[in-house]
Amino acid sequence: MQLSMGLRSMGYRWWSCSVVISLVVMAVASGMTGADAARAFFVFGDSLVDNGNNNYLATTARADTPPYGIDYPTRRPTGRFSNGYNIPDFISQELGAESTLPYLSPELTGERLLVGANFASAGIGILNDTGIQFVNIIRIFRQLEYFREYQQRVSALIGEVEARRLVSGSLVLITLGGNDFVNNYYLVPFSARSRQFALPDYVKYLISEYKKILRRLYDLGARRVLVTGTGPLGCVPAELAMRSRNGECSAELQRAASLFNPQLVQMLSQLNGEIGSNVFIGANTQRMSNDFISNPTAFGFITSKVACCGQGPYNGLGLCTVASNLCPNRDVYAFWDPFHPTQRANGLIVQQIMSGTTEYMYPMNLSTALALDRALASSLN
Ligand SMILES: *[C@@H]1O[C@H](CO)[C@@H](O)[C@H](O)[C@H]1NC(C)=O
Numbered sequence: 001m002q003l004s005m006g007l008r009s010m011g012y013r014w015w016s017c018s019v020v021i022s023l024v025v026m027a028v029a030s031g032m033t034g035a036d037a038a039r040a041f042f043v044f045g046d047s048l049v050d051n052g053n054n055n056y057l058a059t060t061a062r063a064d065t066p067p068y069g070i071d072y073p074t075r076r077p078t079g080r081f082s083n084g085y086n087i088p089d090f091i092s093q094e095l096g097a098e099s100t101l102p103y104l105s106p107e108l109t110g111e112r113l114l115v116g117a118n119f120a121s122a123g124i125g126i127l128n129d130t131g132i133q134f135v136n137i138i139r140i141f142r143q144l145e146y147f148r149e150y151q152q153r154v155s156a157l158i159g160e161v162e163a164r165r166l167v168s169g170s171l172v173l174i175t176l177g178g179n180d181f182v183n184n185y186y187l188v189p190f191s192a193r194s195r196q197f198a199l200p201d202y203v204k205y206l207i208s209e210y211k212k213i214l215r216r217l218y219d220l221g222a223r224r225v226l227v228t229g230t231g232p233l234g235c236v237p238a239e240l241a242m243r244s245r246n247g248e249c250s251a252e253l254q255r256a257a258s259l260f261n262p263q264l265v266q267m268l269s270q271l272n273g274e275i276g277s278n279v280f281i282g283a284n285t286q287r288m289s290n291d292f293i294s295n296p297t298a299f300g301f302i303t304s305k306v307a308c309c310g311q312g313p314y315n316g317l318g319l320c321t322v323a324s325n326l327c328p329n330r331d332v333y334a335f336w337d338p339f340h341p342t343q344r345a346n347g348l349i350v351q352q353i354m355s356g357t358t359e360y361m362y363p364m365n366l367s368t369a370l371a372l373d374r375a376l377a378s379s380l381n
């Protein structure tokens, strides 16, 4: 079953025969199965999608101690800001691939490079001055620089032409923006950015800077890019603990998210127009999360206000550590720690990304996009 699926997906490939053959030779030589030949996957962004890069950095933005990872197959912390899998892990599963390794992992060598790589780093934002309190993190321009370096390494492995095909045939995920509010504009009262910009102008500025980043990603060869919006910034347990009197979401942060997300979709549509192809796909993650925030029980959660791991009101204060309160059943909580969804919530978000209607996905859902790409690939074969 596994093997026949792998062979079938190889048949759809837009890679030339010689690449397929050389990959098969490599796969056989290294004892890999057909499933390892799934489309490559690259991840950029912040803690929502970091698979463990920050473990290799001198930074305070890390998730490398228990109880992080308590529901991961190894039951150990990995650097993911989740009790188990995060959004990129579920997307990898949809692609029929193993999870991407952090780019800084020493294990990311040889044919494992062909699976893709995760460049994300907790704490970063669209702007270079976002997350400066975390000191040593991989800002987005550095992540893009690493992507270029990655391509050189892959070229050395399979040749320049095939490396370019691997990248243009890949799926890219990028998640940015939340920290530009939480860890910049709203980090302290009267922050430098909030004195410089009124909120609507700040959002415009973020969108214009984000557009440059996405352009750069395109210039580096990405041809199918999934862009997520910010989550429901004002409703996370941390904001409930710090800003809410009666458990209502912070109106100011919700306003930030509702200004940012529609303008992001507008910008993606512009960019697709300029390129002349729907390269960029937008996921309305605010709306997806709002569904289970406004009606948690419909999704099997007992609460969307209280974090599973934390302390203080809503378990929303400070960090999730061994000393924190820890809920016994992580699957009935929407939030794992004061800022990040549980593994189960991440899985629900990816289900919507895969098969959501156009209210959630611009201009189409990911399963439609992947099917289009496969059809195009087989017509080129
Ligand atoms: C952020 O830094 C990069 C270089 O690391 C630079 O190219 C870019 O222009 C900077 N962005 C802004 C808005 O200053």
Ligand SMILES: *[C@@H]1O[C@H](CO)[C@@H](O)[C@H](O)[C@H]1NC(C)=O
Pocket: 354, 355, 356, 357, 358, 364, 365, 367, 368
């Ligand atoms: C999204 O994907 C599913 C397949 O999983 C498809 O049946 C559905 O029509 C798609 N929805 C839209 C609005 O494109």
